[in-house]
Amino acid sequence: MRVPSGEHTKQNGVDVGNERRGGDERIPVGVVGTGGMGGMHAYCLHRKVAGARVAAVSDVDADRVGKVAEECGGAAVFGDAVEMIRDGGVEAVVIASPDPTHAELVHECLRLGKPVLCEKPLATSPEEALGIVEAEVEAGRKLVQVGFMRRYDPQHVDVKNVAASGAIGEPVLFKGWHRNARIPAGVDSGWVVINAAIHDLDSARWMLDAEVREVFVRGLNTTGSSVGELDLQLIQLTFADGRLATIEVNVDAGFGYEVGVEVVGASGTAYTAPPSGATVRLDRGFTQKVDGDWLDRFEPAYTIELQEWVRSIESGGPPSPDAWDGYASLVVAGACIASIRSGKPEAVPVPERPGLYAGEATGVTR
């Protein structure tokens, strides 16, 4: 049921027709969730993506969704995500609602044949993600893109390109670091893996273009909380062909937000440079500012991710990263959680990749 448009919205769900408006060839997109992440997607779509427009937004928080709708030039407002996805005026969907809702909403999009960009993680368990892979395989068509936005970050893409070019020889080792300023209250070690490390697990797979065979995780509680959850995790990966990765996931790093990768090849290495903000000489130091969070750091990546997603819909090209990437990263994440519990290296049981995904690399070099 459509919610009545509140005082903050100029236009309600009724305005979303089942055909594109007049001569406007832009793809009408519906955005599920209008929190920090969903708000960022809606803002970028409205302001920085040329071939699409925000046709509708949905959220259970009427106040929040109304504000975002207004900022996007009067998008239709829905309280129920499924209803919005089914609306004829919505042709493609961005999912940025809480993690437990992802899988079911993606299935709804698949049933309707609507392209969907789903925030990470694709699901809350490998099994749930496998269900999405199987649904796509059955339909014989890839409609799902997973929100691993680092694959569109110019710095990451630069490193991937160097690695893939052969310039530094065969890539043999991936090194990742991922630091958040502060951990949210009440999260546990598994949350750190599923919500934070999942990005790094995908990066490692993408950069080395291979699947993981073994994981070993050691962690530490650096906050002094009595709970003992591991906000610092040191993850060591071995790939199917013996190549290696080491990842620092550090969700209470204190100083700010920072993400970096280095790919070590047989004859050289390539790594992301520090952010290129102004350097300031002051008070006996040379200082470059560090970003506060991922929305600051990856704003250009989110924009390019959406631009490329819209372009792939226009052109009918396959989305990337795809549901298989969403699934495989969750399988590795599951093994990481097992290793935290067992205190030992754990094997990673990745099944055979279906033919639908076989022709695609795990990553996109742009």
Place this chain on the structure above:
Amino acid sequence: MRVPSGEHTKQNGVDVGNERRGGDERIPVGVVGTGGMGGMHAYCLHRKVAGARVAAVSDVDADRVGKVAEECGGAAVFGDAVEMIRDGGVEAVVIASPDPTHAELVHECLRLGKPVLCEKPLATSPEEALGIVEAEVEAGRKLVQVGFMRRYDPQHVDVKNVAASGAIGEPVLFKGWHRNARIPAGVDSGWVVINAAIHDLDSARWMLDAEVREVFVRGLNTTGSSVGELDLQLIQLTFADGRLATIEVNVDAGFGYEVGVEVVGASGTAYTAPPSGATVRLDRGFTQKVDGDWLDRFEPAYTIELQEWVRSIESGGPPSPDAWDGYASLVVAGACIASIRSGKPEAVPVPERPGLYAGEATGVTR
């Protein structure tokens, strides 16, 4: 007269109606010139700017203009710029045609009351630019933005923000460097000032928020050509209040394209960091790639420049940098050319700033 649409265009000028199409609220823009610079503007408008669309393009080169029109989703094609500017389907104009055409085309836009983004230089002489300022003053309204895109480059904006914040004390010295890989054949010392140094003269004015009082230029021919034109120019500026600037303009630097600025304040300095592409360790070196030209280096700046220009049209806000900036930079450029000829410091005769521009800073801090 409209040119017939060639084989490269799906749509010709006839399709440009005098009203916005259907429900499409995007501003229809006409782009004059489809060479490297105009093509870049059209591409960015079409792909990366949400509130506008490329409605028409004009060029005397029918082949080139046709291709750009097609890439922009079938824009209308014109052989004559004035005809396109006058077309009812064009509500705002980007001018990227050869320098000698700028002033007259801007005047045409002013006569029609259409907002215009004109590439630098605004005109080919200070006198011609003053005519535009006077036309705006007479109309009592600012419609002209000048394409000093560095004012929208995130690195430059960062430095400007630090300088304007007071963090480094009063800014007392501007240092700029501007290096092109190769000089085009056949250009002279004046061309280097008017086409290349003009950006740096604007940067200095913007960063220090003041007008120049004196210039002193020494130069060198580094290419060994017998002509003796100065491809390397070292420009020293004194501002009205005694503050200083030094600028290296080096249009045959050989190694690649690089632009940087440093603002020295009374208690610290701020400068643009090197580009943040991947760092590669290879062959006994750590290397970061340098851009090849300004289209590579400033692509994000051109995009933001257009996004902000469109937003200012939507909101009715004043354009920035404005015609006064275009004029004042040409006055300084003229004094630089005089200094090259005389071999001495030369005074810069900047007239009183009209009230229309008085309330505006020379730059925009975003």
Place this chain on the structure above:
Amino acid sequence: MRVPSGEHTKQNGVDVGNERRGGDERIPVGVVGTGGMGGMHAYCLHRKVAGARVAAVSDVDADRVGKVAEECGGAAVFGDAVEMIRDGGVEAVVIASPDPTHAELVHECLRLGKPVLCEKPLATSPEEALGIVEAEVEAGRKLVQVGFMRRYDPQHVDVKNVAASGAIGEPVLFKGWHRNARIPAGVDSGWVVINAAIHDLDSARWMLDAEVREVFVRGLNTTGSSVGELDLQLIQLTFADGRLATIEVNVDAGFGYEVGVEVVGASGTAYTAPPSGATVRLDRGFTQKVDGDWLDRFEPAYTIELQEWVRSIESGGPPSPDAWDGYASLVVAGACIASIRSGKPEAVPVPERPGLYAGEATGVTR
């Protein structure tokens, strides 16, 4: 027996009296081994260390030792290291001969009560190193310094100082990388641990000021040799108090020689900056030169190591890093080799630290 002085020496063993010469208060040092490493020590002692002089050098290679003796202003020449150590004209000893000779020569110095700076590794096994620790404990006096020169490298010292100052909070994670251009022919995985990784194991102990409890090593042969030895090793350490380390040892990195460390604290991190050689803009890149090997990279560190060693002899202060550091690093190295063989994490059996070493930190903050 002393070898006769060859044509390359101006002065032979006979000249080494059992008292310091005339009014020369400099400590007469004997250097064992005149290969690359011993030659570097002799050169630095002769040219850059003010309170000592090279009184004698020994090597089985008469030609090589003669040249070094001559370059050091005519030092006495010995073919037999023990004979030189016992000579009355030698008051302190530097050992830079092949690894298997280290322990026995150190014991000889201890028996004579002569201070000794021994290159790493202190011995070829933990058991052999323990014998040295026990000999010092029995003598009740520390005479042995181990050649972990990174503890005197200004960049490493800077990081240690920041970590120890508390500025970045409690240090919780050590990250090290150690890259050689090329691996020598014929070495095996154990050699990589004992000769290369040993430096990093000491760095980790020093930076975190703690002993290691568990190691896990995964490796890779990147050279395509059929032997299968691991020239790339990824070492994960857990310390007694749960803190962590990850080390990349990469002895066939191809591009050059590079060593770096980062200490991650609870609220910030500190890391060694890249070498500060000239940055060159050329050929579409900004490049900094990478060192070719450790003699290039750590020349200043070797000099300071010797200066501080001589100063500690003059002042009677304890040497650092000491025999315990030499021993403990070998215990960790042994566990690393065990982990390579077992494919599993291995516990590290470090015994109780004797009282002689108890009062000393594992590292020196300067």
Place this chain on the structure above:
Amino acid sequence: MRVPSGEHTKQNGVDVGNERRGGDERIPVGVVGTGGMGGMHAYCLHRKVAGARVAAVSDVDADRVGKVAEECGGAAVFGDAVEMIRDGGVEAVVIASPDPTHAELVHECLRLGKPVLCEKPLATSPEEALGIVEAEVEAGRKLVQVGFMRRYDPQHVDVKNVAASGAIGEPVLFKGWHRNARIPAGVDSGWVVINAAIHDLDSARWMLDAEVREVFVRGLNTTGSSVGELDLQLIQLTFADGRLATIEVNVDAGFGYEVGVEVVGASGTAYTAPPSGATVRLDRGFTQKVDGDWLDRFEPAYTIELQEWVRSIESGGPPSPDAWDGYASLVVAGACIASIRSGKPEAVPVPERPGLYAGEATGVTR
């Protein structure tokens, strides 16, 4: 007359014999002046230079000179510099007393035929410096080295080597920046030129290996003092062959001490990298520490300068930079002061270089 050795000295002037002591072949050096600069020289000679020893020190401040003598292992103490220079136990001299004393003390050394390292400036006027050049020419022998220590700074040497190698093409432009944290009270514009800018004028001559033909200086008082002296000076140089330089001399920069140079060649550039201290991520920033003053920044350079000076005495090689460099830099400095007064570009009257200096480059590439 020798001062009696105070309580701070173990040994007085009487101990300085007129022959080297016993078998000690080290060169006995006398240091004039024991303030910050002289104390640094004495310390480096005593601790870090192998072929020399501090035989004597002189200063009118008995307390200060006594302390330095004691720290240097009991050097002889003199209250009168000339008496010390004449002492038979002193074979080479370092002059670090106040500027007005330099020329006369250097003449004393020349009369005695003793090698002398004189701090910059060599004299207080070009005329006075010319007297030293003429005295050397008459003696037919170069004994004077001037303390332009940057010529021994590894970072500067790296840049010089790249420039001289031809790798970046013909050097065409020198850029220097020189920033002190705070200006001493009571100094005037001329002092800034003679004491601070003199280093940069020498750097420019050295890097471009040429003499200056014209200077133009504009300056600013950034401290708000009513005196109006120019603590910020922007110096533009033209060389005899038309090549260029720009120098920022900024003696009240506030944030710390920093010196850098860039040489722009016809096909590339080379510049000194920032200091390579630990980088610290903390409080939303990446920060590298800036040095506090020249003694911090150039300590390695001072050490190498002394090592090379001692080596040149041992080998009989010519000192570098020499008296001509000391003289020529003062001629340029004089023209800078004239330009400050006239507000115009000023010609630089450098006379013909005498044959004694003709065979030497203006700089040393090491």
